[in-house]
Amino acid sequence: MAIRMTVFGTGYLGATHAACMAERGHEVLGVDVDAEKAERLKAGDVPFYEPGLPEVLKRNIEAGRLRFTTSYEEAAEFGDVHFIGVGTPQRRGEYAADLKYVHSVIDTLGPLLKRPALIAGKSTVPVGTATELAERVARLSPVGDQVELAWNPEFLREGFAVKDTLEPDRIVAGVQPGGKAEAILREVYAKAVDAGTPFLVMDYATAELVKVSANAFLATKISFINAMAEMCEAVGGDVTLLADAIGHDTRIGRRFLNAGLGFGGGCLPKDIRAFMARAGELGADQALTFLREVDNINMRRRGRMVEIATEALGGTLIGKNVAVLGAAFKPDSDDVRDSPALNVAGMLQLKGAAVSVYDPKAMENSRKMFPTLGYSESVVDACEKADIVLVLTEWQEFRELDPAELEGVVRGRVVADGRNCLDARKWIDAGWNYRALGRNLSTV
Numbered sequence: 001m002a003i004r005m006t007v008f009g010t011g012y013l014g015a016t017h018a019a020c021m022a023e024r025g026h027e028v029l030g031v032d033v034d035a036e037k038a039e040r041l042k043a044g045d046v047p048f049y050e051p052g053l054p055e056v057l058k059r060n061i062e063a064g065r066l067r068f069t070t071s072y073e074e075a076a077e078f079g080d081v082h083f084i085g086v087g088t089p090q091r092r093g094e095y096a097a098d099l100k101y102v103h104s105v106i107d108t109l110g111p112l113l114k115r116p117a118l119i120a121g122k123s124t125v126p127v128g129t130a131t132e133l134a135e136r137v138a139r140l141s142p143v144g145d146q147v148e149l150a151w152n153p154e155f156l157r158e159g160f161a162v163k164d165t166l167e168p169d170r171i172v173a174g175v176q177p178g179g180k181a182e183a184i185l186r187e188v189y190a191k192a193v194d195a196g197t198p199f200l201v202m203d204y205a206t207a208e209l210v211k212v213s214a215n216a217f218l219a220t221k222i223s224f225i226n227a228m229a230e231m232c233e234a235v236g237g238d239v240t241l242l243a244d245a246i247g248h249d250t251r252i253g254r255r256f257l258n259a260g261l262g263f264g265g266g267c268l269p270k271d272i273r274a275f276m277a278r279a280g281e282l283g284a285d286q287a288l289t290f291l292r293e294v295d296n297i298n299m300r301r302r303g304r305m306v307e308i309a310t311e312a313l314g315g316t317l318i319g320k321n322v323a324v325l326g327a328a329f330k331p332d333s334d335d336v337r338d339s340p341a342l343n344v345a346g347m348l349q350l351k352g353a354a355v356s357v358y359d360p361k362a363m364e365n366s367r368k369m370f371p372t373l374g375y376s377e378s379v380v381d382a383c384e385k386a387d388i389v390l391v392l393t394e395w396q397e398f399r400e401l402d403p404a405e406l407e408g409v410v411r412g413r414v415v416a417d418g419r420n421c422l423d424a425r426k427w428i429d430a431g432w433n434y435r436a437l438g439r440n441l442s443t444v
């Protein structure tokens with residue numbers, strides 16, 4: 001059965017969710033306070049890079065199932081289910097999450113809800129938020145607790161957002177006992193549930209914790225392998241061989257064991273910090289002190305990359321030209337929030353290098369966020385007279401680079417592979433000084 005639903009916040013999460021819910025046959029209205037974003041989406045233009053999303057968006061707008069607005073009145077009138085997908089960034093100067101956008105949705109929407117409805121939270125929030133929001137909305141809505149609240153966290157990855165939304169690994173429904181929320185969410189996700197996706201029903205607190213603990217686990221896995229990379233560097237081991245070898249153990253698994261510059265983005269870093277902050281508030285911080293080290297290991301890899309570049313250039317970056325290939329926090333995304341690549345580029349510049357950054361999709365966002373860095377329009381432009389080439393985001397275009405083609409472009413044949421994504425043997429055989437994190441080059 002088609003459900004009339006709204007999605008508040010049409011960023012990476014919200015725009016994808018709105019388009020995919022329409023793809024599943026529902027009638028969807030996306031709502032954003034950013035009028036320019038709403039206009040672009042209305043015109044079928046996705047304001048960020050996400051493979052496959054433009055097609056789903058256009059198809060569903062044309063089919064009349066998907067619209068966008070900035071009007072809360074229109075949204076309250078239209079929807080029976082209201083998803084919250086607004087941002088929950090790290091508070092400035094603190095670890096805790098800033099809930100002001102979530103509160104703004106509830107405080108504006110609540111009084112407008114004059115008939116029974118379900119609000120389903122998808123944003124990542126500190127444990128305890130859903131209970132507070134349920135009380136808040138019951139107080140604000142003219143129909144009181146006939147507006148129910150569910151917590152329905154999202155697990156999509158940027159770059160695979162459409163697939164992850166249409167075919168999720170699991171659906172988590174945090175609900176209060178005795179309400180209609182579970183039945184409504186089963187209807188919302190009927191196609192996925194019918195196809196066998198596990199639908200997991202639990203209390204609010206557990207649902208909120210599932211989300212942050214999943215991200216904390218992923219972050220821990222990455223920092224674990226990066227700690228092993230530090231060990232490999234200390235003793236002459238090779239972390240890529242180590243990851244393959246431990247990854248063969250099916251209890252460990254090879255995924256998320258790619259050592260390199262570590263994790264960035266709009267989620268993993270802020271989510272582990274918000275998790276630590278909330279644990280502290282609850283007096284449970286002992287249980288999560290290791291996350292501080294997960295964060296520290298992660299940040300150390302960025303500094304190590306700068307050291308490697310400096311060592312390779314004879315101990316100083318002053319007067320050196322540095323090509324930085326990659327700006328997005330990972331390939332197949334234009335997202336530069338907490339990007340390790342741009343962080344490293346900024347540190348290199350501070351140490352006196354003339355930096356030139358190129359990324360296939362993230363140039364516009366990079367220029368906006370880091371206007372003082374140098375930028376180029378292509379790999380070749382960035383590498384022009386470079387003393388070192390750093391590959392900091394593993395775009396396919398960079399993996400496939402031909403060292404022979406860059407030979408006549410650069411000033412020095414030095415390459416630093418921050419993502420262990422290049423064919424080291426190819427670069428070494430072409431006469432390049434190849435540097436990487438946690439590698440033993442005698443084994444390549």
Ligand SMILES: NC(=O)C1=CN([C@@H]2O[C@H](COP(=O)(O)OP(=O)(O)OC[C@H]3O[C@@H](n4cnc5c(N)ncnc54)[C@H](O)[C@@H]3O)[C@@H](O)[C@H]2O)C=CC1
Nearest residue numbers: 009010011012013032033034086087088101104123124154
């Ligand atoms: N980006 C991702 O891959 C995933 C994000 N999440 C979580 O989803 C949430 C949103 O993340 P993103 O989409 O990345 O953020 P984003 O920053 O790309 O998008 C947030 C959107 O909310 C809009 N907004 C702000 N206040 C609003 C209001 N009062 N009413 C309506 N719209 C409003 C903003 O204009 C913006 O378009 C965060 O809690 C994040 O942790 C969860 C899973 C995946």
Ligand SMILES: O=C(O)[C@H]1O[C@H](OP(=O)(O)OP(=O)(O)OC[C@H]2O[C@@H](n3ccc(=O)[nH]c3=O)[C@H](O)[C@@H]2O)[C@H](O)[C@@H](O)[C@@H]1O
Nearest residue numbers: 154155156157158222256257258262263264265267329330
């Ligand atoms: O809560 C969220 O927003 C999302 O956060 C992550 O998704 P995402 O941030 O899109 O990116 P990931 O693919 O998890 O990568 C995160 C970072 O880790 C790095 N990474 C990943 C894997 C790896 O082996 N090594 C590694 O350094 C990536 O380069 C990237 O910087 C989670 O994977 C999603 O499940 C979750 O929904």
